[in-house]
Amino acid sequence: MKFFNWINIRLILMFVLVIFLYSFTSNRNSQRKLKKSEVVFVGENNDFVEQKTVNKLLIENNNDVRTIAKSDLNLNKLENSINKHPMVEKSEVFVTVDGVLKAVVKQKTPIARVFDEFGSFYIDYEGNKMPLSDINTARVPLISGDITDKNKKKLSEILKMIYDDEFLKKNIIGVQILTGDDLIMTNRNFDYQIEFGKMVNEERKFKNYKAFFQKAVLDSTLYKYKKINLRFTQQVVCTK
Numbered sequence: 001m002k003f004f005n006w007i008n009i010r011l012i013l014m015f016v017l018v019i020f021l022y023s024f025t026s027n028r029n030s031q032r033k034l035k036k037s038e039v040v041f042v043g044e045n046n047d048f049v050e051q052k053t054v055n056k057l058l059i060e061n062n063n064d065v066r067t068i069a070k071s072d073l074n075l076n077k078l079e080n081s082i083n084k085h086p087m088v089e090k091s092e093v094f095v096t097v098d099g100v101l102k103a104v105v106k107q108k109t110p111i112a113r114v115f116d117e118f119g120s121f122y123i124d125y126e127g128n129k130m131p132l133s134d135i136n137t138a139r140v141p142l143i144s145g146d147i148t149d150k151n152k153k154k155l156s157e158i159l160k161m162i163y164d165d166e167f168l169k170k171n172i173i174g175v176q177i178l179t180g181d182d183l184i185m186t187n188r189n190f191d192y193q194i195e196f197g198k199m200v201n202e203e204r205k206f207k208n209y210k211a212f213f214q215k216a217v218l219d220s221t222l223y224k225y226k227k228i229n230l231r232f233t234q235q236v237v238c239t240k
Helices: 002-031 051-059 075-083 152-164 166-171 202-216
Strands: 036-042 088-095 100-107 110-116 119-124 142-144 172-177 183-187 193-197 227-229 237-239
Touching: 036 051, 051 075, 051 088, 051 100, 075 088, 075 100, 110 152, 152 166, 152 172, 152 202, 166 172, 166 202, 193 202
Parallel strands: 036 100, 110 142, 142 172, 193 227
Antiparallel strands: 088 100, 110 119, 172 183, 183 193, 227 237
């Protein structure tokens, strides 16, 4: 019986020792200074905000990140500060084992550019406004006409369809919103207008347009047309 008691006592002592060593190590580690900060951009769009801009948000008012102790960091606060930047979709901030303060940042994805009486801005992939960048310009369709609370959700869905399709992304360079929310689109390489009509049956309309284009480009008839009408889902009507 005493033998088992002694084993229990040793186990308890070992457990206490492990807790002590862990606490001691954790405390020393939290007091260590950071070595450096590092910003990593992920995703396709890495050209609308500079690393130095994010790095300033990351180290706040400190000129040298090496003066900051790990225990003084508020990672949630730093993350929220970066996420508030108008070019940033989301970020993750953490400290690596070797003492590097690291921010992994995904920038917003512009899918269209709007011109109105107040100026110009992008629409991002989530359908929200995104300001223009001082360091780069996105090659996206130009939007004119009135974007309203009624049509903006559907318009955003159509713009996402254009962005996600390699053919449409290369071909559609402009979208005009008419009275009644009809759409007219312009093509990059040809002079014709694409009369898209109402924002309905968009998948079918784009499918018809792609099939028509692939056929017409082979026999060189695309240069003859002034209008390509996609209003009717069963056929494509062309006007010379």
